[in-house]
Every structure is written in C-alpha cells, then in structure tokens.
Amino acid sequence: MPFYKPLKGxxxxxxxxTIAGIQRLRAQFDAVNFPGKKTSESLILGTWNIRNxxxxxxxxxxxxEESFYYIAEIMSRFDILAVQEIxxxxxxxxxxxxxxxxxxxxIVTDVTHSGLGGNRERLGFVYDKDKVKFKGVAGELVLPDKMLISEAADKGRQFARTPFGCQFQSGWFKFLFSTVHIYYGSASTKSQAYARRxxxxxxxxxxxxxxxxxxDANQILVGDFNILEPGSKGFDALEKNGFTAVRNRMGSNRDRTKYxxxxxxxxxxxxxxxLEPKREDRVFQFFDSVYRPDDFETxxxxxxxxxxxKLNIAKADLAKATSKKKREKAENQIKAIEAARKSDASLEEYYGxxxxFQMSDHLPLWVELEINFSDAYLEYLLTYQSDAE
Incomplete structure (x- = not known):
C-alpha cells in the first residue's frame, strides 16, 4: 500500500x-477485476514504459506531485514491474x-549511450521485497559478433538500449526477468529503420x-517492443524463437490502437x-480515472x-544564446509555447x-502467475525413490 501521509502537506x-483521483483508480482496479495480491499463491508481474x-x-x-501518487497507486498493485524510460x-x-x-x-541499468539512439535512458525493475527475492544475478545483453544486428548489408550493431535481465524468485517460482525498449526508428514498415526494429x-x-x-530458470521477456500488432514481423520474431506472447484484445498505447x-x-x-489464462484484457487504462479529457478545465x-x-525561460535563453544552434532552439521553443497559448482549443490540444508526460503514453500490462507448486511436489514425492532405497 502506498504511503499516503505526505498528502497532509x-x-x-x-x-x-489527488485523493479523488486515487479513489477513482482504486475503484477502477476493482471494476476491471484486477487481481489482488495473494501472499503465497500468485505473482502479479507487469511492464510499463513510464514516459520520460x-x-x-x-x-x-x-x-x-499528484502524478507521483497516481503512478505509485498503480505500481503498488504489482509484485514486480519492469520499467522503461527511466x-x-x-x-x-x-x-x-x-x-x-x-x-x-x-534495480536499474546505467544510461544508454546517446550515440546508439538510446536517449540516455535506463531499464529496470521495481519489486515488492516482501514478495519477490532478487537472487543476486543481473546483467545486460551484449551480442557476440556473429549475432550483431544487421538491417542492411554494411551494418553490424548492438542494441540501441541494451536489454537488461535479473534473476528473481517468488515462492516456488524462479525466473529470469528480462526487459527491453526496442529501437523505434520509423513508422514506415518499408524503411531500414523499421527493419532495424x-x-x-x-x-x-x-x-x-x-x-x-x-x-534451469523460466524466461520472462517483457517491455516496449514497438510492435504494431499481433501477426506483424516483430510479433512473429518473438514466437518463432520459442516465446509465447500473452494476448490482449486491445493495444497498450494511449488510445489502445498499437501493441x-x-x-x-x-x-x-x-x-x-x-491464472485466468483466457483473459485478453490485461491492460490498465488509467486515463479513465486521472487526467481525463473532461478534466481539462481543472x-x-x-x-x-x-x-x-517556460516562455520566460526560453526568452532568457534566446537573449543569452551564443550560437546559431542555441538561438534556433530557443526560437523554436518560443514559437511552440506561443502556439499552445493561443486559444482554449490549442491549450486543450496541448493538454492531450x-x-x-504526467502519466505516460503507454499503459501498464500485467499477468498473474501461479507460484505455489507444493501440491505437484508432494505428488512427485509419492513415487520418489532415493539411491539408498
């Protein structure tokens, strides 16, 4: 449960x-039958790209400040959550x-090198220590030469953002949890940038x-793959290499059109x-409860x-700019801010x-996994014979 006492200040x-937003989130979790935490029976695991x-x-x-409370409220529903864009x-x-x-x-990585296209971001995991134990093993995935990424004949590169994995255990369940933020590049599926993705x-x-x-560990691979839809090349790349993807009826971007x-x-x-293997609605749309379209006037x-x-800062930056690049940056900021302030319609568009950037342009995904294998182990022991026997 999140720490609410600072709300007093x-x-x-x-x-x-803020409290009204938290209460709406809590009611929404109940309404969509989001699983409650069960100490010894199941693990609630997820992934969330928390924008910038x-x-x-x-x-x-x-x-x-209220956004931190909303994000904490959502995170508190998970036992372990992979996060991107830290x-x-x-x-x-x-x-x-x-x-x-x-x-x-x-646990998070160091920042990715900006020269690789990774925007100096981190990947990581947030987890409940009462439920999940970090097993002391962590590493970033570095490709050997023969596996370098080659979307064109003359290319051979590492990941833009190096995938990150850690070993965890919850109950009887041991798993290697890996997370990615795959290079986006271009929306055109015919481009080299998309091929790189x-x-x-x-x-x-x-x-x-x-x-x-x-x-001997179970492999769980999650994150922002920038996959357009089930059946696309990126999605097929997962399943062709032996990974089973959890299906959802709707996407995980803000308007739920992209997967x-x-x-x-x-x-x-x-x-x-x-648990509940037939569910296909494991995406949580928090904009139904906080920063709703109707909240614009608020x-x-x-x-x-x-x-x-921001306009005052940009004008000050322009006044002290010493290079053409800095002047152009400040001028572009001033132009964008003035366009946003122009009318109620432009302000409402800016609000969207x-x-x-208060919450995210991605929605969190979740699964609930069984972690108590004691019944199966007892069945195994019924017919077990030791060397001494």
Missing amino acids: MPIEDRQR FDDDRFNYGPRM CENLAPLDRLMHHLGYQYDY VEEIKAVAKYLSKEAKMS YDQISFRSRKNEVKL YKPVIQERLKA EWRT
Missing part, C-alpha cells in the same frame, strides 16, 4: 483533487519509491532462447502458469502558469499531450 485543493521519467527534456514536464537523474525514481513505501526496491526483436529473442536451453508493449515467456517444464490554470514560466 499538500494545499487542500490539490489534496482533495522524469527530466523534462521535451518541455512538457516536470511531473506534478532518465539519468534518479531523484524522481527515489521520490516515487518514497510514495510506494519501504517494502519496495528497484524487427532485427532487434529477433536478436533478443534468439539470444535468450539459446540461453534458455542451458538454464507496442508485450509480456512473453519460455516456460521450464510448464512452470509458467497463468488543469487549464496549471498549464497556463507553466507555459508562461501534456497529460502523457
């Missing part, structure tokens, strides 16, 4: 709005962990598939067992105030994008 209007958390490089942030400064993540409470911890998916699935044959995010697995001796004064402050 918020101005009463902000506190009441949290360095304001795109000039829509930073996140407000930025270089870890202070916002530490702030989020304070809201989550002492029983939660995280598919090749990255193939490479990580193939590599982990080979590792699975030499390991960017995926949860997939390779099971050891049928140990990956989904946040309009906040947006106006922030845009005014702004809210994704």
Whole structure:
C-alpha cells in the first residue's frame, strides 16, 4: 500500500483533487477485476514504459506531485514491474519509491549511450521485497559478433538500449526477468529503420532462447517492443524463437490502437502458469480515472502558469544564446509555447499531450502467475525413490 501521509502537506485543493483521483483508480482496479495480491499463491508481474521519467527534456514536464501518487497507486498493485524510460537523474525514481513505501526496491541499468539512439535512458525493475527475492544475478545483453544486428548489408550493431535481465524468485517460482525498449526508428514498415526494429526483436529473442536451453530458470521477456500488432514481423520474431506472447484484445498505447508493449515467456517444464489464462484484457487504462479529457478545465490554470514560466525561460535563453544552434532552439521553443497559448482549443490540444508526460503514453500490462507448486511436489514425492532405497 502506498504511503499516503505526505498528502497532509499538500494545499487542500490539490489534496482533495489527488485523493479523488486515487479513489477513482482504486475503484477502477476493482471494476476491471484486477487481481489482488495473494501472499503465497500468485505473482502479479507487469511492464510499463513510464514516459520520460522524469527530466523534462521535451518541455512538457516536470511531473506534478499528484502524478507521483497516481503512478505509485498503480505500481503498488504489482509484485514486480519492469520499467522503461527511466532518465539519468534518479531523484524522481527515489521520490516515487518514497510514495510506494519501504517494502519496495528497484534495480536499474546505467544510461544508454546517446550515440546508439538510446536517449540516455535506463531499464529496470521495481519489486515488492516482501514478495519477490532478487537472487543476486543481473546483467545486460551484449551480442557476440556473429549475432550483431544487421538491417542492411554494411551494418553490424548492438542494441540501441541494451536489454537488461535479473534473476528473481517468488515462492516456488524462479525466473529470469528480462526487459527491453526496442529501437523505434520509423513508422514506415518499408524503411531500414523499421527493419532495424524487427532485427532487434529477433536478436533478443534468439539470444535468450539459446540461453534458455542451458538454464534451469523460466524466461520472462517483457517491455516496449514497438510492435504494431499481433501477426506483424516483430510479433512473429518473438514466437518463432520459442516465446509465447500473452494476448490482449486491445493495444497498450494511449488510445489502445498499437501493441507496442508485450509480456512473453519460455516456460521450464510448464512452470509458467497463468491464472485466468483466457483473459485478453490485461491492460490498465488509467486515463479513465486521472487526467481525463473532461478534466481539462481543472488543469487549464496549471498549464497556463507553466507555459508562461517556460516562455520566460526560453526568452532568457534566446537573449543569452551564443550560437546559431542555441538561438534556433530557443526560437523554436518560443514559437511552440506561443502556439499552445493561443486559444482554449490549442491549450486543450496541448493538454492531450501534456497529460502523457504526467502519466505516460503507454499503459501498464500485467499477468498473474501461479507460484505455489507444493501440491505437484508432494505428488512427485509419492513415487520418489532415493539411491539408498
């Protein structure tokens, strides 16, 4: 359960709005039959790309205090959650962990090199220490020369963002949990950039598939694959390498039209067992409860105030710019901010994008897995014979 006591320190209007949002989220979790935590029977595992958390490089942030409460409320429903787009400064993540409470911890990578196209982001895992044990093994996936990504004849490269994996155990269930944020590149499926995206998916699935044959751990591979839809080249790359993808009827982007995010697995001796295996609605649409379209008027004064402050900063940057590049950057910022402030219609359009930098433009995915194999083990012991016998 998140740590709510600091809400006392918020101005009463902000506190009441934040509590109302939390209450709507809690009611929504109940309404969609999101599983409750069961100490010894099941594990709630998921993945979430938390958009640009949290360095304001795109000039829509930073996140407000209430957003940290909403994100913490969602995260608290998971026993372990893979996260993507964690930025270089870890202070916002530490702030989020304070809201989550002492029983939660995280493991993240260092930042990716900007020269590889990884935007200096981190991958990682947030987990409930009361439920999940980190087994002390962690590593980033570096491809051998013969497996380098080659979307064109003269190319041979590593991942834009190096996949990250850790070994965990919950109850009887041991698993290697790996997460990715696959290179996006271009929307055109005929472009080399799209081919690079598919090749990255193939490479990580193939590599982990080979590792699975030499390991006694269950392989769970999740993250932002930038997959367009089931049956596309990227999706097929997972299944052709032995991974089973968890199906959902609708996508995981903000309007649920794209299937960017995926949860997939390779099971050891049928140990990956989904509770409610026929469910196809394991995506949580938080915009039904917080930062809703109808909430624009509530946040309009906040947006106006922030845009005014950003405009003043951009004008100051322009005044002290010493190079053509810096002047153009400041001029473009001023132009974009003034366009957003022009009318209620432009402010409302800005709100539609702004809210994704408060929450995310991706929705969290989840599965509930069985972790108690004691009955099966007892059955095994019934016919077990030791060497001494």
